[in-house]
Amino acid sequence: MNFLRHKTLLFSLLLLPSLLVPFAHAERFQVLTRSYGNERTNANLSEKTLTPARLKSGHFGKLFMLPVDDEIFAGLLYAADLTIGGHKHNVLYVATVNNSVYAFDADKAGAPLWQRNFNGPGRPTRYTEVGQACRIYRDFVGNIGIIGTPVISPDQTMYFVTRTVEYGTTTQRLHALDILTGDERPHSPQTIEATVPGKGDGAVAGEVAFNPVTENQRPALAYANGTVYVGWASFCDTRPYHGWMMAYDAKSLAQVSIFNTSPNGNMAGIWMSGAGPTFDSSGNLIVTTGNGTYDGVTEFGESMIKLEPRTLRVRDYFVPSNFNTLNDFDLDFGTQGPTLLPGTGLMVVGGKEGKLYVVDVANMGKHVPGDIQIAQEVQVIDPTVRPTLSHHMHNSNPAWKSARGWNVYTWGESDFPRAFRLDAAKRQFVTPDIAVGNILAPPGMPGGMMTISANGSRNGILWATLPRNGDANHSAVPGFLYAFDAENLRLLWSSAGVNDEAFSFAKGSPPVVVNGKVYVASLAGFVSVYGLRKGTPNFQNLALKAQATGSAPCSESQSPEKAFNGSALTGLADKWCSSAADPFLQADLGRKLAVGRVVLEHAGAGGEDFHLNTRSFNLQVSDDGRNFTTVETVRDNDKSITFHDFAPVEARYVRLNITAPAQDDSRTANIYEMQVYPPVPTMDAASALDEIEDLPPASTAPAAVADDPPGVKKPETKTKTEVTRTGRVITAPSDVAAPGSDAQVTEDGLGMKVLKPGTGSEHPLSNDCVTVSFIAWKRDGTLFSTSTSMNDSDLLCMNEAVVGVREALSQMVVGERRRVWVPEDMTFRGRPHHIQHRPEDEEPPRKDLTFDLELLSILKAPPAPADLKQAPSTATRLPSGLAYQVLQNGTGAAHPGNTNKITMQFACWRGDGHLYESTYIRKHPVELTVATALPGVREAVSQMVVGEKARFWIPAALAYGEKPVEGFYPAGDLVYEIELVGIE
Numbered sequence: 004m005n006f007l008r009h010k011t012l013l014f015s016l017l018l019l020p021s022l023l024v025p026f027a028h029a030e031r032f033q034v035l036t037r038s039y040g041n042e043r044t045n046a047n048l049s050e051k052t053l054t055p056a057r058l059k060s061g062h063f064g065k066l067f068m069l070p071v072d073d074e075i076f077a078g079l080l081y082a083a084d085l086t087i088g089g090h091k092h093n094v095l096y097v098a099t100v101n102n103s104v105y106a107f108d109a110d111k112a113g114a115p116l117w118q119r120n121f122n123g124p125g126r127p128t129r130y131t132e133v134g135q136a137c138r139i140y141r142d143f144v145g146n147i148g149i150i151g152t153p154v155i156s157p158d159q160t161m162y163f164v165t166r167t168v169e170y171g172t173t174t175q176r177l178h179a180l181d182i183l184t185g186d187e188r189p190h191s192p193q194t195i196e197a198t199v200p201g202k203g204d205g206a207v208a209g210e211v212a213f214n215p216v217t218e219n220q221r222p223a224l225a226y227a228n229g230t231v232y233v234g235w236a237s238f239c240d241t242r243p244y245h246g247w248m249m250a251y252d253a254k255s256l257a258q259v260s261i262f263n264t265s266p267n268g269n270m271a272g273i274w275m276s277g278a279g280p281t282f283d284s285s286g287n288l289i290v291t292t293g294n295g296t297y298d299g300v301t302e303f304g305e306s307m308i309k310l311e312p313r314t315l316r317v318r319d320y321f322v323p324s325n326f327n328t329l330n331d332f333d334l335d336f337g338t339q340g341p342t343l344l345p346g347t348g349l350m351v352v353g354g355k356e357g358k359l360y361v362v363d364v365a366n367m368g369k370h371v372p373g374d375i376q377i378a379q380e381v382q383v384i385d386p387t388v389r390p391t392l393s394h395h396m397h398n399s400n401p402a403w404k405s406a407r408g409w410n411v412y413t414w415g416e417s418d419f420p421r422a423f424r425l426d427a428a429k430r431q432f433v434t435p436d437i438a439v440g441n442i443l444a445p446p447g448m449p450g451g452m453m454t455i456s457a458n459g460s461r462n463g464i465l466w467a468t469l470p471r472n473g474d475a476n477h478s479a480v481p482g483f484l485y486a487f488d489a490e491n492l493r494l495l496w497s498s499a500g501v502n503d504e505a506f507s508f509a510k511g512s513p514p515v516v517v518n519g520k521v522y523v524a525s526l527a528g529f530v531s532v533y534g535l536r537k538g539t540p541n542f543q544n545l546a547l548k549a550q551a552t553g554s555a556p557c558s559e560s561q562s563p564e565k566a567f568n569g570s571a572l573t574g575l576a577d578k579w580c581s582s583a584a585d586p587f588l589q590a591d592l593g594r595k596l597a598v599g600r601v602v603l604e605h606a607g608a609g610g611e612d613f614h615l616n617t618r619s620f621n622l623q624v625s626d627d628g629r630n631f632t633t634v635e636t637v638r639d640n641d642k643s644i645t646f647h648d649f650a651p652v653e654a655r656y657v658r659l660n661i662t663a664p665a666q667d668d669s670r671t672a673n674i675y676e677m678q679v680y681p682p683v684p685t686m687d688a689a690s691a692l693d694e695i696e697d698l699p700p701a702s703t704a705p706a707a708v709a710d711d712p713p714g715v716k717k718p719e720t721k722t723k724t725e726v727t728r729t730g731r732v733i734t735a736p737s738d739v740a741a742p743g744s745d746a747q748v749t750e751d752g753l754g755m756k757v758l759k760p761g762t763g764s765e766h767p768l769s770n771d772c773v774t775v776s777f778i779a780w781k782r783d784g785t786l787f788s789t790s791t792s793m794n795d796s797d798l799l800c801m802n803e804a805v806v807g808v809r810e811a812l813s814q815m816v817v818g819e820r821r822r823v824w825v826p827e828d829m830t831f832r833g834r835p836h837h838i839q840h841r842p843e844d845e846e847p848p849r850k851d852l853t854f855d856l857e858l859l860s861i862l863k864a865p866p867a868p869a870d871l872k873q874a875p876s877t878a879t880r881l882p883s884g885l886a887y888q889v890l891q892n893g894t895g896a897a898h899p900g901n902t903n904k905i906t907m908q909f910a911c912w913r914g915d916g917h918l919y920e921s922t923y924i925r926k927h928p929v930e931l932t933v934a935t936a937l938p939g940v941r942e943a944v945s946q947m948v949v950g951e952k953a954r955f956w957i958p959a960a961l962a963y964g965e966k967p968v969e970g971f972y973p974a975g976d977l978v979y980e981i982e983l984v985g986i987e
Contacts, residue, residue, distance in 0.1 A: 031083035031093065034517050035155040037223035038399060038454075041282040042343040045401035045513065050456035052519030055464060055488045057535060058495040063486075065503045066520070067112035067541040068529045070600065070683045072120075072648065073101035074145055074479075074507075075524035078152035078223060078277065079515045080161070081109060087116045087183055095522060096155070096182065097530055102127055102148035102165045106185060107530075109520065112541045114684045117185040121178060121192075122148075125169030132168070133216065133238040141477035142239060144642065152223035152277065152512075154231065156253055160188055162231045164195070164220045175215045177233065179256060190256040195233075197249060197258070201266025201301075205243030211266050217244040219272070221511075222340070223279030225288065229253050230313055232280055232288060236272025246273040246292050246303075248280075250315055262315035264292050264303045271295025271304035276397035276449065277511035278340025281350065283364050286312040291352055293335035297326050299370055305329045305336040307352060307360075309367060321367040323360070324374050325788065340399045344409050349378060349430060351402070357384030357394035357415050359423070361432065372786035373778075375733070379431040380792040383423060384415030387772045387862060387924040389446060390800035391917075392417045392971050397449040398513060403489060406460045410437070410489065414451030414467060417920075419443055419927065420492055422465075434794060440492035441906065441930035442485060443922075446971055447474025449510050455489060456516040463489030466514045468505060468523060471935060472610050474969050475510045479526045479642045481571075481608045482508025484533065498533075499904075499932045501570045502542055505531055506602070507644045527602060528646040528683070544569065545598065546657065546679035550591040554583035557671065563588055571604045571675035576901070577934070578609055578675040586672040589658040590679060595626060599651040599682025601635070603659070606673040607643030610935050613968050615673050616641055619663035624654035631658055641666060651682035733791070735784035739853045742824045753807050754824035761819030761858065767812055770864035770918040772800040775812070776857040787852060796859055802917065805830055812858060820857040827851050865923045867916040871978050874956040884958040885942050890980070893951030897986060899944055901934040904987040907944065910980045913973045928984050937962060943981060952982040 032049040039047050057063065080096040087094065087106070094116065095109035102121040107113075127148035130141065143150075153163035161180045166173065179191040197213040205211060218235040225232040231251045237244040246264030251257065264271035271292040280288040287309050295304025305326040309319040322336075323329065329336055334355040341352040343364065353359045361379035362368065368376040384394040394415050401412045409425035411432065420440035423432040444450050451467035465487040473480035484498040484505045498505045507526035515522045521533040546567050553563035557580035566579040566588055579588055592598075601622055606615035619638045623631035634649040657679050664672040738746075742754030749755075767773050776795045779787040790797040801809055807825030815821060827850050874886035881887075899905050906928045910921035922929055933941055939961030947953060956978055959965050963972035 031518055033083050034079070034081040034515055036080075036225065037078045037152040037154070037277070037279040041225065041227060042345055043279060043281045043340055043399055044342060044345070044403070045399060045453065046403045046455035046457065047516050048457050048459055050462075050516060050519070051458050052535065053456055053464060053516065053521070054462040055495055058464065058486055062536050063496055064500060064533060064536055065498070065540060066532050066534050066536065068531050068543055069095070069097070069105075069107045069112065070680065071097055071099050071105055071528055071530065072103050072683055073099040073148070073528060074526040075099055075509055075530070076143070076150045076277070076511060077163075078512050079522050079524055079530065080153060080155055081515060081517045081522070082155060082159075082182060083518070085183060092116060093518065094182070095530070096153065096161065097524070098149040098153055098163055100127060100143065100146040100148045100150065102167060104149070104161070104163070104180065104185065106182065109522070112543060118684060119180070119185045121165045122167055123169065125167040125174075128166050128168055128173060133241060144479055151220045151233070152279065154224040154226045154279075155182060156226045156231075159183060160253070162224050162226065162253075164224070164233060165192070166215070166220065173216045175218070175220060177231070177251060177256060193251070193256045193258075195249070197247065197261045199261055199263045199266050201263065203265055203267045204245065204269035211245060211263060213247060214243060217241055218247065219274065221274040221277060222290070223277060225280045225282070226253065227282055227288070228286060228312065230259065234273040234280065234290060236274030236293065237270070240270060240294065242269065244270065244272065246271040246295065248273060248290060248310065248315055250313055259313055260315045262310060264308070265295050266301055268296025268302045268304070271297075271302065271306075272337070274337060275340035275399070276338050278399040281341040281343055283309070283343070287318055288312065289341050289350070291337035291340060293337040294330050294333060297322055307336070307341060307362065307367065319367045320369055321360070321362050321377065322370045324370060324372050329354070329356070338395055338397050342399050342402050342411070344402055344411075344425065347409065347425065347427065347430070351400055351411055353383065353396035353400060353413065353415075355393065355395040357382060357386065357396060359383040359400070359411070359413065359432070361430075373733070373789035374792045375789060377792055379794070381423070381432055381434060382793065382798050383413045383421060383436070384418045385925065386798065386800050386803070388443065388922060389417040389920045390772065390803055391919070392446050393448075394418060395448060395450065398452055398511060401453050401455040401465065403455045403457055403463050404460060405463055405490060412453055412455070412465055412489075414444060414453055414469070416444055416448060416450045417446055418450070420451060420453075420465065420467065420487060422489070422492055431794075438490070438492040439927055440487055440494065441928060442469070442494065443929045443931070445470050445472050445474075447969060448476035451485075452511065452513040454513045454516055457489065464495065465489045465492065466516055466521060468508060468514055470508045471608075473607060473613060473643070475508055478613065479507050479644070481604070481643050482506065482525070484514060484521070484523050494930060499935075501568070502540065503533075504571065507642070527644050528600070528648070542569070543680060544678045545592050545596055545681070546590040546677060549593070551589065552591070553579055553588040554581040554586040554672075556581055566674045566677045569676070571608045578673055580671060580673050582671045584670075586661045586664065587658055588674055588677055589656060590677060591628070592655050592657065592679065595653045595655045597651055597681050598624065598654055598657060598679055600646060600648050600680040601657060602644065602646045602676070602678040602680070603674060604644050604676035605642070606665075606675070609673070609675040610941075611673065611938065612964060613641065613643060614666040614964070615669065616643055616666060617661055617664060617672065617674070618666055620659055620661045622647055622649070623658040623660060624652055625656040625658070626654060628656045631656070648683055733778060733786055733789065735780050735786070736822065736855070738822070739780050739784050740782050746822070746824070751829060752826040753810060753829055755811055755814075756822050757819065758822055758855065759818070759820040759857070761816035763817030763819070763861070765861060766814060766816060767801055767858070767861045768864070769801050770867070772798060772862040772864070772924055773812060774798050774859040774862070776859060778855045780853045782851045782853060808854065808856065811856060815858045817858055817860060820855065823854040823856055825852045825854060862924050864918050865910045865921060865980065867912050867918070868954060868978060868980070871912055871914055871916060878956065881942070883942060883961060885939060885961060886956040887943065887946060887953050889951065889953045891950070891952035891982070893948035893983065895949030895951070895986070898946065898948060899933050899983070899986045901941065902932070904930060904932050905944060905983060906930045906985040908982040908984060912978045914975055919973050919977070939977070940979065940981070943979060944983060947981065947983045949983055949986055952980065955979045955981065
């Protein structure tokens with residue numbers, strides 16, 4: 004457990020055959036639950052059509068799209084060989100935030116086989132009605148209806164939870180649907196209600212009640228052995244809330260049991276970024292929790308908890324020993340759901356620290372200082388590329404047993420995709436990683452949403468969706484679909500091609516791969532379907548290559564037809580731009596057609612700053628090009644990709660009139676794509692809600708957790724000696740309480756003495772990263788933290804280290820070991836991330852600590868240039884304000900264009916000399932399409948040839964601006980050093 008950073012600190016339920024192939028005549032692989040099965044391996048091992056060789060053949064791409072009525076947060080489900088309407092179909096099931104459920108033929112474009120809406124007499128919750136802790140809540144920007152992924156049981160019943168506002172009251176309901184007809188099953192729906200004894204947040208008269216307003220049904224639903232399990236967390240920690248897990252009988256929908264994660268405290272939500280509960284071989288379900296109170300008895304914040312099937316009694320748990328610090332710095336442990344590794348007795352899970360915890364399924368370890376009881380703890384997300392940014396992990400990690408053994412895949416924020424190999428004999432993962440991809444995640448949340456397809460142990464492909472640019476935490480951002488060879492993580496394919504785009508990134512909803520096709524949800528009202536093309540794809544965009552007119556363009560290369568060419572990814576020349584007063588853009592469809600949806604890709608979709616996204620506009624249609632009717636008016640948009648549904652109408656001309664071209668006072672309009680589609684099929688209201696007022700309330704069972712749950716003991720008193728899982732004894736030194744006369748003490752109170760001299764000659768500098776071995780104790784001799792569970796080697800970057808540790812390391816050389824007494828004022832600094840005041844928080848992590856610290860290696864950062872503040876007079880200056888100086892001549896002749904993929908090494912500094920990002924520390928190059936890079940970097944690399952290295956002074960206007968939209972972006976001018984390695 005790493006306590007050296009001050010800000011970022013830094014079943015096996017074997018699925019019954021009926022759950023994998025539950026229907027009597029089904030032979031094809033099916034996806035009836037999140038992550039393909041209750042072990043949550045995120046791996047489809049029955050994929051025979053899609054192979055690495057076929058993806059590289061050039062025949063793979065988007066086949067068609069399936070339109071729905073709103074954003075998609077829930078995962079997609081797939082059932083094979085169903086008879087609907089007298090015909091056999093493979094069926095894709097889609098749930099939207101408008102409380103709608105669709106059944107589509109999964110193999111072709113067309114109207115739904117059936118569709119139902121469950122708003123009844125109400126409507127979905129709006130994002131402005133929740134999340135006051137984050138001021139205006141923006142994890143969702145629009146409706147909040149069905150969010151958690153549904154589950155399908157062996158008897159062809161789908162279970163899901165809706166959220167509606169009816170007559171001013173928020174209600175959540177559990178539904179059970181016949182997947183053949185869309186009709187409600189008997190006893191469906193059931194209103195969700197629950198109470199447990201407790202004195203925690205929101206308690207009244209000794210009871211804590213389920214709050215349908217503040218509880219977010221984010222994790223996937225699960226089904227096992229006749230029981231449906233449903234979990235809840237929060238909207239940006241808006242109180243009062245608790246983590247809840249409820250069990251329902253699958254037939255009667257009677258509530259069987261309830262578990263509350265913090266009945267006498269607060270928070271501890273079960274959210275897992277949308278992942279579902281994992282089940283072990285005994286049917287126990289395992290979930291993780293986020294920030295919240297913990298005592299190991301009734302309170303289980305920052306924990307992984309094993310719950311007894313049906314009763315939901317606590318059977319076992321694991322909590323990282325730094326749970327107080329995780330709480331205080333909003334570093335949720337529970338951002339991922341656990342992944343089981345079948346046949347190993349192990350499971351893995353990660354969180355916001357970027358660590359992978361390897362835990363024994365049968366003996367999870369509870370709470371032990373330093374986490375020395377678990378199998379392993381690995382820093383899998385590399386902080387060296389962007390040391391000062393977050394390195395969170397979300398959803399869950401795919402696991403695949405290749406011919407060489409078990410691989411687990413990670414793709415955290417500001418990092419590359421990585422593969423780690425399990426050493427089965429040692430029950431630990433080999434470090435470092437066995438493979439690293441070349442695609443770098445953009446700054447911000449959430450990293451890659453991954454899944455595996457393979458034919459057993461062969462032809463493994465890692466699929467992932469990732470933000471194209473921008474932070475998806477509180478914004479809707481454009482996304483990419485990637486495919487990598489799962490053996491070596493070489494890129495096989497990406498959706499950067501014309502007509503292949505994946506639209507708005509659906510955070511928390513990974514791709515689904517089944518029977519030769521890849522299904523990708525989006526926040527733009529479409530499911531995109533990819534596969535091997537046998538003919539011309541059905542693009543469905545009625546305005547593709549339409550005759551275009553519009554206001555005078557900014558330049559000849561940015562004419563109106565650029566908005567109708569099917570691409571938004573070839574740079575600034577691949578858009579319509581106009582600075583005219585009252586700008587407009589118009590498509591002539593060639594003849595009257597039925598239309599009902601328009602998709603707009605604004606500046607952010609093309610890689611420009613989000614503040615250039617169109618703020619206000621209207622859409623009009625016309626038969627003759629002279630008389631127009633307004634069908635949609637939009638105000639205060641800030642999204643990069645927007646979709647607009649309106650009443651179906653026949654029209655030949657579709658026009659966009661822009662009234663506010665950008666988020667600020669800019670008068671320049673930027674549209675990368677304008678697409679026109681037929682009407683989205685209308686929805687039929689679900690008949691079962693017509694009599695909503697007569698529904699009986701759900702039954703409420705006694706709480707599963709009382710003062711002392713069965714099998715859970717109160718934590719034992721800590722001792723001065725700890726024994727690791729390997730038998731190593733860790734004993735506090737005799738001088739742990741204070742530095743002795745043989746130690747040096749600085750004016751700040753930092754004490755140090757050398758325990759072993761080193762063999763190196765260099766000291767780490769402020770931008771460097773280091774590997775260290777350490778043990779930390781509280782001053783009473785209690786073990787606080789150790790790198791023991793991390794193979795005695797932990798990685799941290801100097802500018803993120805604890806203040807006292809950083810000062811000590813700056814005086815050390817490789818091989819040196821010191822004892823360091825760190826006063827509390829030199830431990831954990833930095834403002835806790837919570838916006839909402841939480842008086843019940845655990846104690847802050849500021850305390851006097853004593854470290855035994857050994858410097859193992861120094862990962863040198865590139866030295867900051869001496870001329871950061873201003874380009875020298877010898878530099879070449881371009882009209883845009885960009886300046887550059889060649890440091891090393893290249894050997895190539897061609898310059899990359901916006902559509903080229905390039906491989907490069909780079910480093911970037913702020914004006915104060917602080918390193919913002921660099922690939923040189925690990926010497927691992929990045930691969931990207933030029934058009935997706937920062938505007939200044941795009942212009943920079945266009946001046947280069949292969950083999951060339953140059954320094955670029957990029958003005959703020961071509962970087963993140965003087966006041967970046969996101970606080971973690973560097974403000975002002977930047978200096979980049981770039982080495983162009985290759986052009987594809």
